[in-house]
Amino acid sequence: MTDPNTTPYHPFMATEGDDEHIILKDCEIDARTHDSDKASEPHSHTETHIIFMRTGEMRWEVDGEEFHASPGDTIVTPANTEHKFEVVGGEPSKTLCLIAPARSPEDQGPSGAHETTKPDEV
Template sequence: MVKITDTTDYSRFVGPDGEDEGIWLEYLEAHLVTHPAGQVKETHVHNPPQDHIVVMRSGRMRWTVEGESVDCGPGDVIVTASGTPHSYTVIGDEDARVICVEAPKSPKPES
């Protein structure tokens, strides 16, 4: 479960084992997300004008962006501009932990 926070109550420093968390700032949102081993997300797009940046923290994922596939691991960054088709698969036996940044932010969900 992701903890939803605002600008007054978010983790300012996140270690490698930090919990999943969503942060909505004035112009962007950031999520610490764990994707379970074997998870597959079919091809999708983020609605304009939302751009999507993912920073791999741990685990391995195969990202496909506009038909090009790349296996990614800790430290890799995946960028998908607004409206760009992309998908992913968590590869290996380890969960994948990522930082996902979206800008401009989407509406904040109810807690």
């Protein structure tokens, strides 16, 4: 009889961390916390991004269509489709983003270069 695999299980999502990232063979998973003062400029990616809202509220615009997202909602940004977001409601938003196909090794890692701090309200 073969011994069962006794390798300890390591969860991807730790309860104490804010941001995590894993690269699989054909896709990436990016767990991110967007602070309440964050937004993005309009941008696009060569990969499809499927964003799952875990906490908080965000306003999204994808290909000219604007909508409000809250926990349980899913946002799909197809490859080469312009989109932007803004955290709303005063609380951070946690998202889980599936990126496919996986980016080139030099571009892999937590996304967020397009994220900016919103200007103070006037």
